[in-house]
Amino acid sequence: MLLNLQYQLDHNPKQHAQILEDFWKRVELMGTPIIENYDEQHSRIVFLWKGAQHNVRLIGGPSNDHEWLTRLPNTDIWFKESIIDHRYIGSYSFAVDLPNLEGYLSNYCPHLNPKLKESRMQRRAVIQVQRIDPFNKNTYLASDDTSGLRNENFVALKDAPPFIDPKQYPNVKQPQLQEFVLDSKILNNSRKIQIYQSKAKKNQSYITAIFFDGQQYNELLNVPKALDILVEQGQLPPIQAIFVSPPNDQERPKELTPNVKFSAFFSDELMPWIQKNAPAKVYSKKTVLLGSSLGGLSSAYLALENPNLISHVVPLSGSFWWQNAATDLPNGMSKIIRDKTSQPKQHWFITANSYESSRNNNELSILETSPIVAADLKNTGHDVHYQSYIGGHSYAVWQVALQDALKHFFAHK
Template identity: 95%
Template sequence: MTRLPNTDIWFKESIIDHRYIGSYSFAVDLPNLEGYLSNYCPHLNPKLKESRTQRRAVIQMQRIDPFNEKTYLASDDTSGLRNENFLALKDAPPFIDPKQYPNVHQPQLQEFVLDSKILNNSRKIQIYQSKAKKNQSYITAIFFDGQQYNELLNVPKALDILVEQGQLPAIQAIFVSPPNDQERPKELTPNIKFSAFFSAELMPWIQKNAPAKVDSKKTVLLGSSLGGLSSAYLALDNPNQISHVVPLSGSFWWQNAPTDLPNGMSKIIRDKTSQPKQHWFITANSYESSRNNNELSILETSPIVAADLKNKGHDVHYKSYIGGHSYAVWQVALQDALKHFFAQK
């Protein structure tokens, strides 16, 4: 926010497209790390550089807006997940919001712990299964950052409603969580070790423990941000196990080396030899431009990645939403993606 001169009043004003959907919170009394906040409204000064540590301090100090009752979680929630206020303007895209269906039963999930010998760690996995008609095969949807999608957005209930309304066929969802916040960026940045875990441990575990048979022609890998980057990388590494891929706001600014141009994922795609055709639904949002004002932003790189995949013969649908880097948009996009792939005709 910006301070009115000679007052203790701070404000922020934005002109927003009426299709906007997103989330927000307030950061109050931020710690002044490395002197950045000693400057008057430092975010207005392009010469000042905000460190990652200073930016992440926002997460520790955030508060929800007491005048907006629309939040992801209850105000007294103790899950430790990042609660925010929700905002959808009048022409925001439609989606199934579980909160609007209070009389629909909350589905029960199975919960497991998967121990990895390759990564030498453990992670929580939760599994949802919808009802199915007789002899109907299941879609299998695998979510990275699974706890967020399960508990923050209540995706299981949304899927239940979509199946009950006939908008989707039977589906089982596998919610895969990282061991902790520190391991997440290490695992979800493209690397050989996590790919080995995915192919040699996670997928065989899913095939063994999923309640319905896993159909390799109806298996979707979904993730957002770094999870979107990793979904793209792992899908290309495992084309015979993953048929559909949904990178939501994928971190395609990533480069393994400065020479990886125009971005790291494009280099990986362009270096690939012929492989089975996959179906992709790629998204980036209008406010996902670079903080450094360069071309390596989610908004800049996502259509390049989509074009590279098309050039390799994949079926690719690219969509940009009016919003930011937020689960508010991703809950819409994931439903759009699944309906785009599998909607009942």
């Protein structure tokens, strides 16, 4: 498509403006990203942005990094092309005209120069100029959303794994949730907790699922409606979900990195509060702890610390690259697992995705460490299912994986 466009521009210089106008009209009708069949297993996917002045960066998508788009010479077209597996599912947005902090962007192709290191401040500058793709109407949130959550575009190729997408069920009523504030004496802070409960037949007991980063799972992915549909279809037994949010973005990494203080909050404050306030009885043999990224790391740690409270664990893309000390090999979580003795058997569903490899080309990445953690758990007597999806570090994959995990544990039981 772009090669043909370049040919037209090169051979019809007097019609340059009209050719570009016609191109963007076609893009608007087709929608983006542009997806073309490449071979039996792969597609060509082309991300497009119109009209940046200096630079465009792809946030998310089929990559383990923020990829730079290339400008088609003498046009307002910025593009990034990838060849990806037909099973890919993911989300993305763009960072448009990034500010040049500390001179990093003044260098020629800085991302190709191994002597240059992008500072954390420069890398996080993408958040300041983040934009969604105006040619892709498939977004997590409405354009007028005021939740403060980061919106992204969604894309799934033809062989992407199936899942219940609440947006595809407009006639299903949105379930109502109870909302609370939990004050912690141990942590000296407060957090929002939202509680969902599905319908149940008489005398049916409930699964209890506890989600870290609860606001994202509740409001970004609309997990309550998805659970309602799964229960109604008979794919899951009755379930109550507890959505636990951090006090703020600054406290989140402090809390969700394994530590004694948050563990005390979990066992001495959060779980007793849930047992008291959950609408149905909480059964220790039917309680699931779920989290993604740092939430996945924390879920694994807290489950091992509290096997009498948590029976099932779902670390989604857990940050198992974490080390408490440089001597924690091959990673911090493996050391914790190996230090445990006589641990009661728990049920685990661990995931990592194909684009979650390390940007530093070392072994401490989510993709490399997750199967090691899974093997360590299995070797110490736990029931473990490990699964890798074609995707990146994205809620797009996690919404599939969490449904797969719950069905793996509880379907037809």
